Amino acid sequence: MLEFYESLIAFDLQAKDAKEVIGLLAGNMNAQGLVSAEYGAQTWAREMDHPTGLPTKPFCIAFPHADAEGVNKSALGVAVMRQPVKFQNMADPDESLDVELVFMLANRDPQEQIQTLRNLAVLFGQPEKLVELRDQATLHGVASWLRHELNLS
Amino acid sequence: MSKLIVVACGAGINTSTIAEDSIKERVAQEGFSDVEVKRILIADIEGFLGRTDLIMVVSMMKIFRTFDVPVFQGMPFLIGSKQERDALLDKIVEVIKKV
Numbered sequence: 260m261l262e263f264y265e266s267l268i269a270f271d272l273q274a275k276d277a278k279e280v281i282g283l284l285a286g287n288m289n290a291q292g293l294v295s296a297e298y299g300a301q302t303w304a305r306e307m308d309h310p311t312g313l314p315t316k317p318f319c320i321a322f323p324h325a326d327a328e329g330v331n332k333s334a335l336g337v338a339v340m341r342q343p344v345k346f347q348n349m350a351d352p353d354e355s356l357d358v359e360l361v362f363m364l365a366n367r368d369p370q371e372q373i374q375t376l377r378n379l380a381v382l383f384g385q386p387e388k389l390v391e392l393r394d395q396a397t398l399h400g401v402a403s404w405l406r407h408e409l410n411l412s
Numbered sequence: 413m414s415k416l417i418v419v420a421c422g423a424g425i426n427t428s429t430i431a432e433d434s435i436k437e438r439v440a441q442e443g444f445s446d447v448e449v450k451r452i453l454i455a456d457i458e459g460f461l462g463r464t465d466l467i468m469v470v471s472m473m474k475i476f477r478t479f480d481v482p483v484f485q486g487m488p489f490l491i492g493s494k495q496e497r498d499a500l501l502d503k504i505v506e507v508i509k510k511v
Contacts, residue, residue, distance in 0.1 A: 309423040315491045349422060350487055351474040373429045380430050383491040 261375060262293055262334040263402075263411050269338040270398035277346050277358070278303050281323050284336035284363040293334045294365050301325035302363070312346030312356040316386045318393070319356035321346040322379065324364035324372070333371055335411075336363035339393060339401055359393055378409050414446045415511060416465045417504075419486060420454040421472040428452075428472055431489040435470065438501045439508075447508060467511045468504065482507050 267287050274280045285299025302325040312321045323346075343357035362379055366372035382388045388408065395401045405411065417435065421428035428451045439447045452460065454473050460466055461479060469479055470486045484504065488496040 313491050314487075349427070350472060350485070369426070373426055376427065377430060377433070380490050384493050384497070 260333065261371075261411060262291070262332050263406065263409075265398055265402045266291060267334060267336040268398055268401050269336075270401055271341050272338045273341045274338075274344055277306065277321070277323075277344050277361075280338050280340070280344055280361050281306065281363065284323075284338055284361065288334050288336055288363075288365055291334075293330070293332045295329035295331070298325055298329045298365065301329055306346070310347035310349055310352050312348050312358055313383060314348060314350075314356055315383050315389060317390065318343070318359040319346070320360045320362065320383065320389065321356075321358045322362045322364055322376070324366070327367050327369065327372075330365045330367045332365075333367050333375075334365045335375065335405075335409075336365070337361065337401065337405065338363070339395070360389065382408060413465050414448050415444075415467045415508060416460075416463060417447065417449045417468045417470060417508075418452050418457070418460050418466065419449060419470045419472075420452050420457055421486075422454055426451065427490055428470075428486070431470055431472065431486040434489050434497060434501065435504060438505065442505055442508075444508060468507050470504070 281303050282299045288294040302323050305325050306323050311323050338361040340359045343359050345355045346358045348354040348356050419428040419431045432451050435449050468481050469483045472486045488500050
């Protein structure tokens with residue numbers, strides 16, 4: 260069971276860098292008691308060692324996360340960026356990508372994390388779906404679109 | 413002897429699982445009974461390179477070197493269209509049939 264609701268979404272977000280986006284999404288999760296106060300710092304540390312940017316089309320995405328430690332309840336956080344932020348490419352950490360959608364994962368169980376990633380990967384491979392999500396007019400629209408596409412209740 | 417395919421990813425979240433799912437599904441469809449698909453961390457790859465049953469490396473990470481066996485970049489399994497995934501699976505099947 261994945262916690263996903265409007266307070267975990269950052270809509271039309273202006274942030275200066277990836278660290279700020281991660282800190283904000285983790286802060287939203289922490290405010291709901293879903294993750295520890297350290298989850299954002301843990302996720303940023305992991306992102307620097309093992310980046311999660313992906314060169315999807317027509318724009319790039321990232322799926323930052325940390326280990327299960329510090330996660331009270333599994334959750335999905337999302338940021339829709341007003342301007343792209345740089346994340347490094349998972350497949351080639353020397354390459355910077357302009358990221359417009361950030362999916363922050365918090366999972367208590369690695370198997371469950373893989374399942375979340377499987378569900379997200381279906382969207383990652385469809386440019387028209389990524390555009391639909393990015394171009395939602397409201398935060399509410401982002402929430403209901405994702406709930407529908409990912410079959411979240 | 414069985415034919416070993418290793419699917420390597422960088423760390424942690426096991427993005428290689430996504431590639432493993434697709435390859436295993438296609439291997440089953442093709443009716444290959446002698447193919448083993450194994451997920452590994454890219455850091456552990458050296459230990460597999462000497463194995464005589466290794467026929468292919470699929471890597472989610474870019475690889476800046478060559479191996480004695482064919483190497484495929486597995487990113488299409490995570491972010492590719494259905495056509496791109498199928499094209500990659502066709503190439504993988506071709507290698508399996510050749511060895």
